[in-house]
Structures are given as structure tokens and as C-alpha cells.
Amino acid sequence: MKNTNKRSVTTKSVDSVDSSRRSALRTIGLFSTVPFIGGAWIGCGDSSSTTTDVQNITNFSTDLVLDGDVYTAAHWGALKVSVKGGKIVKSQNAFSGLEENPLQAVTADLVDGKYTNRIKAPMVRKSYLEKQAGNNALRGADEWVEVSYEEAIKIVSDEIKRVRSSKGPTAIYGGSYGWKSSGNMHNARTLLHRFLNLGGGFVGGLGDYSTGAAQVIMPHVLGTLEVYEQQTSWPLVLEHSKVVVIWGANPVDTLRIAWSSNDNQGLEYLKKLRDSGKKIICIDPAKSSTVQYFDSKAEHIRVVPNTDVALMLGIIHTMLVTNKYDKDFIADYTEGFEKFQKYVEGKTDGVVKDAKWASDICGVSEEKIKELAEVFFENRTMIMGGWNMQRQHHGEQAHWMLVVLSSMIGQIGLPGGGFGFSYHYSNGGAPTTNAPVVGGISIGKVSSGGAEWLSDGSAVSIPVARVTDMLANPGKTIKYNGKTIKYPEIDLVYWAGGNPFVHHQDTNALLSAWRKPTTIIVHDMYWTPTAKMADIVFPITTPYERNDITMSGDYSNMNINPMKQVVAPLEKAKSDYQVFSDLAEACGFGEQYTEGKAEMDWIEEFYNAAYQNAQKAGVVMADGNPMPDFQTFWSANRPLVFDATPEGLDFVRYADFREDPILNPLGTPSGRIEIYSEVIEKMNYKDCKAFPQWFEPAEWKGMKDKPAEFALLSPHPSLRLHSQLANTRLRDEYAVANREPIWINPADAKAKDIQNGDLVRVFNKRGQILAGAVVSDIVDEGVVRIYEGAWYDPSDASEANTLCKNGSANVLTMDIPTSELANGNSACTALVNIEKYTGTPPENTAFLPPKGA
Template sequence: MLCGRLSGMDELPYFCGKDCGGDACPLLAEIENGRVIGMRHNPAAGRWIRACGKGMREGQVHHSPHRILTPLIRNGPRGSGSFKQASWDEALSLIAERLGEINARGAKTLCISSAGATGAVHNTEVLSRRFFNCVGGGVFVSGSYSNNAAHYALSRMFGGSLGESGFDAETIAWSNLIVLWGANPLEARLGAELPARLVEAARRKVRIIVIDPRNSPSARALGAEWVAIKPATDSVLAYAILHEMLHHPDFDMEYVQKRADGFEKLAAFVEGQNDGVPKSPQWAEYICGVPAGSIRSLAALWFEARPVMLIPGYSIQRTRYGEEPFRLMAALQLASRNSGLRGASTGSLNNRLPGVRVAKMPDLSDRANTPSVPVLRWPDAVLEPERHGTGPIEAIYAAGSNFLIQGADVRKNMRAFERVSFSVCHELFLTPTARWSDVVLPAADAFEKADIGIPWAGRYVLYRPRIFEPRGLARSDYSIFAELAERMGAVDRFSEGKSEDEWLEQFIRASEIPDPEEFRKTGIYIAGGEPRAGLEGFFSDPERNPLATATGRIIFESPLWEKSPPWTEELGPKEPSSAPGRKEEAPEDPVFQLLTCKVSRFVHSQRGAWPESTRGARIHMNPEDMRQLGLQDRQAIELRNARGNLQGRTHADSGLRQGVLWTEEGLWDPPVNILTDTEGTAESASCIMHGIEVRLRPIPQESSGHS
């Protein structure tokens, strides 16, 4: 049903509001007779800020016949997908009663909500936290699956100045060399503006180098030079480049020492003063697979081609020592005096810059006194609460997330859902997490909610009106939580007497947007200002512009620099520890390193509108590996490690280093996280989802699935 008096043909501003690396991309929805008939770029956004193909398919999601349109209550075994339809009164009464009973017993509800929907008002993670903080508290997850290890390292290096360490995408116009290190930004987006700026740089013949185990879609589209590194050895290559930089005639230790503390320890480690092993290109070649001559050339380029735009991707920190690569990204930029230059980067995450000032929903958290667990270990908190200090957890509540398969160790996640006495999920589609829940509530989609779009990166914000009334019995997450809060005696604190539309108007008035009516009309406000290089003032004059750290400078420290040999064995990929009852693999099965890659067509596991896309793993292999093993294209194979096994079909891929496989993350059946574990990275317990050691064997008969 159309909202207001909208009828006939119209175009309205729209953004998806998905946690995809764009978060708010400017679109116009073409509406005719109550249906979305097309999506196109919003011209008010100009040339550079662009949506991706996922946004262009949003109408298909809205009108999908597979959407959940009524509350569901489980009437079969968990995971069976057997539910009965229920009224809102029945579903909400059940939830309020069960959560109240759990609170009364002194037990906890684990909130595993995430930003399945983003925005100033309708951010699902924020609304979930706000609700539980109003009704007696819960246990929350800390960090993210996206960039937790990177954030851990960078926040300790840049302190309170981390939020100024990124770069504006438009500064790429000044770059002489672009290095995409594990980054695939045309597919795994890092903001809505960066892809167009990179394409323009390629058109101008700026040299682009991609360091990655696969020749990614971004690398191919940009005509980049491919450095085919072994998975999980990015730190080794970075050490070797830094080793060369330390001996380069343009290296200036005095310059570095004025801007960093602890760099001398890193330099001593790289020179081999600790362990007698210089981290030279010759040393690195065998470990990371990049020829020593290429490493020397890269190090020289870093000085010769200034400004160098180094863009690290999230993949390099999803490994056992995932914190280390981001320390080294910052070290390379500092040592080569690229940091602070327009057209270069600090080596930090690109979006760490202030955006447009806009108010947004507070979650009411008292973080100092709120129990939380690392997001990777949420199932461990359910199964072993005493180890995590949470107290007993008797319920799981999920809104805007599909953690059952997006989280590591799917088997353990299932055991966690089996352990609790109650579980709730807000969803558009019957995802694996929804199938394992006791109550599933139909959530409104982006066409059915008005909001302000806050982008992943950039100095702009978007507006989206409510275009349609919710389909069926669907409701917005705000509406669901407000009614639950009312039933649990906390509505005044949750809503503060405001509807979602009143919150939206309050946030617009409290923002820096100068003309709210123009903002609503065009759907976008773009702030002006000079293009920003991260921490430009600090790097040009560190005494006058100190960082918000204990010393006013970048702080370099790492537990790896104190390790004794043979520590290098620990930097590579590691097979997950043994699982109970799992037999060792046959020694003749060859070992490969598996990458789990994001693909452009979907936001992680948000695939419910296209059920066929949720099934069937394509396992990409180098053709020479296939030839040596006697495998044919599209042949059934099985990957196995101590955690489980995954079956799929081969897909010949010449843009992949030998010894490496990749398959897309986000599949429902089989879920690749059947092969990962919750041990996490060494320092921050962040996810390890790249460089996973697996054994491969052909499957003689037609079969697919996992165990």
C-alpha cells in the first residue's frame, strides 16, 4: 500500500541502509501503481557517490513472495522451519512473558543483533540495545565480524585520534600510486565514493598494485598489477618491505621518532636484533611467495611514487595474527613519509574521519557496567557462561543479524540455540537463524521506514521517506520494541513519548543540515570543505598538533616483536583445533588454504529474496591444481578439517594462486563457517575466516551439503 496520497508514477529518494560498506547510497525509486518498477542513481548526489547493483535490485527484495508477513511461533524441532502463524498480540505476549520470567530468575538474554538495517532511527543493533537497557539489561556482543582486529590495533596506535586517521576518497586525484592490499573495494565496498574514484584513477593511468592471493574483480576491472601473495602472510611481506625501507637513502629515523614511540622496537625486530633473523626479502620470499626482487621494487616504489595511497582491506586482519598487518600498514606509510600527504593514507581504515553532524538514536548503554562478550565468542558465552562472567544465559534475541551461519563454528552456534530456553528473531525472510528461533517477527523493510542515511564514509547524509505501508502484518523494529517495552513497563524510557517519525524530525532539526525541506526533496545533503588527508596537521607539525595518545605520538607495540624463533611458523594459516569425535584426515588428501570472500551480488547472507542463491557452494581452484589432481570443472569435491566438512563443485579460476581455494561467504547451505572456529585472533579474539587450512577430496557420487 502506498503512503499518503502517492499514486500513479513517481520518483522518490531512497537508500538501502544495509551494512554493506556503503550503508547509505543515493538512489531514486521509480514507483508506479503501488510497485517499484525501477531503481536509478539519484542525480542530486553528483558523479562520484554511487550505489551498487544490490541497491538496483531492492525492488525485488520488497516485492519478494518469500518475505515473512505474519508473526510465527515454532511448533516443531528447532531448525526444522516448522512454525504456526500467530497474531501480534499472541507473539508479543509470549515474548514479554518469557523475557520477564528470565529477568525474574536473575538469568540473562544474549542480544546478538547487528546492523542489518542502518540509519539514524532504525539501526537494528542500536534499537535492540536500547530496548534491553530499558527492560532490565542483557548481555551484548562487543566488536564486529568486519574489522575488529584492525580496530583493536589502530585504536592502540592512534588513541583518541583514530577518528581522524582516514582519508576522503576525492584525495585519490593526487595519488601517484595506489596499493590495494587485500582490498577489493569495487566488490566489497569501502564507501559509496571510493569505487568511482578508483575507476577514474585507472582511466588516468595511475599505477595500481593489488596484493592478494587472488586476482580480484577489483584488480581485473582496474587493470591492476597483481602480486599473488600466500594467504595469511601479509605481515611477512610488510616486514620485508619495511626492512628495505630502513636501508633506503630517503629513510629518516629522526622524522619517524618525532611522530612515533616504539618504532625502534619494530625496526630492531625487522633487522633481526632480537632473534638473529633479519626480515629481509630473501627471508620473506619462501614464506609469502613473493619474489625477493619484487619486494625490493615495492619498497623503492613507496618512496619514489609519493604520494602513495595504501588501502588495506579487511581480509588481511581475518587471520591468526590479524592485528599485526594494520600496525605494519601504518608503519610503512610513516617510514616512507606518505602519512599526512594528500593522495596518500595513514594506513588506517579509510572511513575514520568525521562525517556530517547528525543526531541519531542513543542506545542508553552504560558500557562500563554492561556485560558483553566478543562477538566471535557469543556461542561460548551461552555454553560456558562461567568462563565469560555473564551469568546464566537463557535466551537469545536477534534483530538484523544471521549469526547462526555468519558466526564462526556453525555446529557450536546450533548447540547454543539448543541450550537456551527461548529465542526470538526479527526478519524479512526465514533465514537459518530464524529457523532456529522460537518466535519470528516480520520486520518492515527499507521502503516501509523513513530515515536518515549515514554513510560508511563521506561527508553527506541521505533522506528516505516511507514509500509504502508495511506489507502484510510487518512492523518496523522500532514499533516492535516500543510495544514490547510497553508490555514490560518500560515504554516511557524506550520511546520517550515519541513515535519513530517524531524521532526522525527531531534528528533532522538537531543536525547541521541547513535546509530540511530541500533535504527531504532531493534526498541528500553534501557538506563542503577541503579534501582531507588523515591527521595532516599532526604529520606536518607533531609538536603543535599532538595525537590524543599517552605520548601525543603514534604508539607502536606488538607481542610478536618479543617472541623467540621459530615464531614465523605461527604467522601462516592454522587449521582449527581438533573437535571431539572428529577423525584425523587421510594423509593423502592434499591441503589447501581456503578464503571466504564477499561477493558483489549480496550483503553477506541477505539472500532470502532469491532462494536459489542460498544453496550450492562453488569452490574456485587454480586450473593447474585441478589438472594435477585430475579434477574436472564443476566436479563434486569435499573440503574437510577438524570442525566439519563442506561439499561443493569446482570452478576453474586462473586468477587464483596455486594452493589456494575460495568460496563465497553468506551461503545458507552449505555455510562455509562450518569450517571455522571461535578461538579467534591472538590479541583481540577477532574472527579468522581467511587462510583456513582444509583437506580436499573428490566425491564419487552426486552429493552436496555439510556435516
């Protein structure tokens, strides 16, 4: 039967889907995709594989299309890839009529392009292969030797057996933090953890880099992670909100990607918001892509980097003294406001947090702060908070304070009111569809004895942002969310699906710690900085050289996408699944790892479980037809499209709680929004107290005795997904002097005799990089911007504090915890110096293979 819901959007073909199609997230779908999972925690993974009748798996053709179109998917969306003579000649969005996404056009480059830099064979570092004493020190500076696949399997399996038998599972770190393939089958992180888990256990990670502080503080405040939850639906925002505040987020750039596959709806909703006539306010220290996108249709309020909490306090104080805040909401839905109020009024520390106090810190005028307080309270206001402001020293305070501000406005749980921390990520707010959720492979269970420590994930895993500290300081204890964690002594690091030498802070400190373990094993498609810093590397197929399946929209579940193999694989490359299957066989548990299934068996099984659920629930697709069986779906070579449900279209976050906080309490001890947390108070942390407050960051523009001159902004890039796509032709559009660009205010550039296109040395006590100057008022005086994600390219990897020739921002950032509570990363807290580079420019070798490869 066809969908007769009058609020549904008319269905079009896969090549002509309506750009305003609505869809969103069910909780179960969310937790099958979010990137915060603790790696060694039993029961955690991208999604447990769903039980199905294996006998129903059928055989079908998987022949490659040599000339024609193949449909697949990536983080940047469902793709139609055109092939001619077995080579990729074009890629584009599988759906027409949508906002342009330049990330979708460079698929060919990821297989074989100018900067691709594929790993073409199994490789072992020469001094490691020869078992030279002290060879660890040569990581990144050694030459490489090609070995056969069989020899590589033996080397790795023997080494894992040695470490397990001599030092136990706590000596193996299964890092694998990163944005791995979109596919549910070839999920490098889960496949690695499955291998390590079935072999007897490993040390994994807690939390993530994206929301390390917020995802720990929010359960204390709201009883939920919040940052990975569905938002009030965009249609309701467009209908009811009078004021929309985009605070510390840059959705024009970040909505180009998603953790699973982009459903493309976020940018469409931003376009509608831009044209809606609503009052739009962007609070951001720089003139971001989003500020430029809205142009005159939004007000841009520049805030001094790292001072958002002070600005919020100034607004809150103004609301208190003008008596313009919702006292009833505070009384009925929050806990501990009175104690927080005393802090704001200066009764606890003698400092009144009024508009003048805030202005002196954050750089926003007193008049504007007072105006914001009135505008927020007098209008239906939706505050869309970003994640950069919690990736800072004391980052827990920003989201906590924003919840308090929203509570005082009093519109939480109303259509178009309140706050949301995921509108900028994975198209949050796109209404939930009726699609059944496609599962994925699980990490399995520990199969050998001696791994009881896995029963408590937090006791055996370390916060992911503390990896350098762990490697450098075995036996050290740290505080984490009310617990104490003791670092294990790691002898072997196994990494697949990530690039820590780009995403982790203070690269030079990581480089020093990275040389302590005996063995580093890496899976990668390319000679990334991390692969170059390994001992053993396996060449892995790209997602376009294998089959898989995924869904679109982490929140909407709008599509089920076939990820059909587009081209033949590189000759000696293998999938992660093949490598781990062979390693498991060599280690004696091959049957448990594969369960007797090949790639397509798993993919069909995942689909069939969803298919059976759809049949039971009577689900039909957006075109009114029932979901097809697997063979029909796979042969059709097209994504399936599902429609938003009425519940998804009308979803208001916290509506049930607002309607009846007694019957629908939050998951906090009080059941209410905890402005004051007794649980945190009992932890007695010096850097995260019982209520949100202003803490001066370790480095910031307004500090006394600054260790460096300029505040460094290092936001998500416009034309990459972190470090992904850095090795495509997109680089030609932003590289300056063949380096990563640095934006410098004209006044600062003049003072330093720097002009557009000049090479600039950017440095502080942690490191030094080369970057290409872009002189622009995008940044204020005293502020510079370098996008994170550039591939680290050391001038001499054997030297301490060597120059990064490609401009990796994390060479300069601080590797300090946000606080003892979350131990998240503080990537957005850093000061740097700049000077014109006058020497002979060194060759940029970021996209060249190492010696011997």
C-alpha cells in the same frame, strides 16, 4: 547565498548529479554510523537523539504512491523506485551518470521475489510452544506454529520477565550484530538495545567482525580506532600520489555499499585512479574484482594467504640494509623503533627477516620485495590497507606492521602519502561536506535497579566474535585488551537486525552452543538461517514498507535521504519499533520507550534538529539554497545534496601531527606512533607482544603437517552485502549447480578430476559444504575461494557436522581469537579439502520456509 568556492563541483539535479562530486566525514558524523559500538555500553548507540522542540512537529500526508516514483535509500545507495499499481517494477540509483551498481536494481525482490522467503506471521517453534522438555535440541529441526501477534507479545514479555526476575540482566544477550536497516529511526539494533536497556540491562557485544583486531590495536599505536576515520581526500591522492598500493582490499566490490547509505563516490574515484597513469600496485592472494578492473594499468602481486606481515618485514629489512628509510621521521614521530629494529635484524631471536626469509614465506620473489622497498621510499606513496589481513589469526600484527612500514617511508601527514585503512569502505576519502548531521534514536538509560554492572561496558560486554565461546562456556574467563572478562550464563538470546548463522565462524560449534539457552527470539523479514534456528520469530517490515531517514556517505555526509514508504506492508508484518513498543508496554515501560512518539514524530524530530543546526551555522546546500523545513523536504520526495567544504577537499590525515607533534600529539601514552608499546608489553600476552612481528598462523598454506590441503579465501562477495541480497535474482548470476561457487585453480581441478559446473564437497574437521566449481586462475595452486555470506542450509540440523547444501563458507572457518589482546575473529585463516561430489545432489532449501511456515 550561493556557494562561490571555486573548487566546488557544479551542482546538478538529483537525477543528474556530477559523478565527481566531492564530500567527506566529520568525526561526529562518523561516530553516528560506525558499526563497532558496544551494545550494553551506556552512551553508545548509532546516535543519541538530539533535543528539539516536540511541539514543532507537524502533521502531513504519508499516503502511498501507487503509480510513480518514490525515493528511498539502502546500504547500496539512494534509490529511485518506480511503482505501478502499488507494486515495485523498477529501482535504480537516484542519481544518474554514475558507475553501475547492480545491487541497486533488485529492490522488488526484497519485497516479493523468487527467493524472498518472507516470514508471513508470528511463529513459535512447536515443541517450544508445547513446553516439551529438552526442546532446545530441536532448534532448526522442528516444525513451526503460527500464533497471533498478541499471543507472541505475551509469550515474549512473560519470558523476559521470568528471566529478569529469576536470573537478572546478565542472563539476557542482546546480540543484534549486523548490517540492519540504513534508517536512523528503524535501526533494529538500537531499538532492541533500547528495549533491553530500559527494561533493566543486558549483556552486549564489544567490537565488530569487520575490524575486530585492528580497532583494538590501533588505539595503542595511533591513539585512534583508525579503521573508521576519514582518509586523506581522494582529490589530494589523485593530485600528489605517484604510487598507490591497494593492499589486501577489494574496493571494486566493497565500495558498492556503506554502513549508512552509499554516496557512490568511491567507484568514481577508482575510475579516475585507473585512468591517472599512476603506478598502481594490488597486493592480493587472488585476482580480485579490483585486480581485474585495473587490468594492465596495475601490477598484481600475489601473496600467499596469511603472510602479509612477512612480506612487510622483508620490505622493512631491505629499507634498513639499503639505508633507504626516513630516519628523521622515525626519530621525531615514533616511539621504540630501536627495539623493533633488533627484531628485524634477528638480534632478539636469531632469525634475520630479510627479503629471502620473507620470500620463502609469502611467495613473492626476493627481487620484487627489494624493488617494492625502493619504489615506496623513492616516490610519494599511498598505501590503502584492507581489513581481510586483520581478520586472520594474529590479525593485530598486519595493520600495526603496515603503520611501521609507512613510518619508515616517512610520508605520513603529507598530501597523497602515508596510509589509510578505509579507502575501500563507505567511500572513505570522499571529502567532507557542510551537511548537518541527522541523528537517531538512542538506547536510553537503565530504568530499574540492580544494573550497576552497566557502568563499565567492557566488564559486562563480550567481544562479539566470542559469542559461541560465551554460550558454550558460562563462567569461563578470557583476556581482552588488558582486562579479564568472565562469561555470564545466558538463558535468553534476543536477535534483531543480524544473521549470526551466516556471519559467525565455525557454524557447527555455534549450532551446538546455540541450543544451550532456554529461549531464542528473532526479528526478521525473511526465513534466514538464524530465524530458522529461533524459538519465536516476529515478521518485520522491509525498509520499503515503512518510512525513515538517513544520510549518504559515512565519511562525506553528502546527502540527507528521505526513505519514504514505497509499498504497503505485508499483512502481518510490523516494524521493529512497533514490536518493541508493544513489548515495552507489556513489560510496564511503554511510555519511556516511545516517549509518546510515533514513527513520523521521531523522523521529523531528527530532521528538525539538523535543520536548526543548519540555520544557526548558515549552511546552504550544493545548489546554493538553504536547507528546507521538514514538510517541504518530505513532500518534495528527493534527497538533499551538500557540497564539499574547502577543509574537506584539503584534508590530509595526520597533517597537524606532522606539522607539530608536540602541540598536536597523538592519543598514545607517548603522543607519538608507538612502534613499541609498553602498555601492551605489560599485558604479557603470548600472542601479541610489545612490537609487531610475524607469528605463524594456526592454519596456513606453508605450514608443516597441514590438517587439510587448500588455503581457503572467503572475502566479501561481489553481488551481496554479506548475506543480504542473497535472496534476490542476483543469485542467478553467480550460483553454480544451484550452490555457492568455489574457485579452483586449473591444475588443482585437473588433479581432482573436477570440471566447471561440477558439484564439489569442501570439508575439514569443522564441517562440510557443497559448492559449484569454477575452474579459474583467479586463485593460485593450493588456494580456493568461496565468498562469505551464503545462507547456511543444513542437510539435517539435528545431526552434528551435517552437510551445508548451499555452500556457507563459515561452516569451514576457524572460531579462534586473533589474540588475547583483541579477541577478534580469524575468519580468513582456514585450510580445507575438496573432492568431486558424486552422489545424488540434495535439494537446496536455503530459500524455502521451514516446516509449518
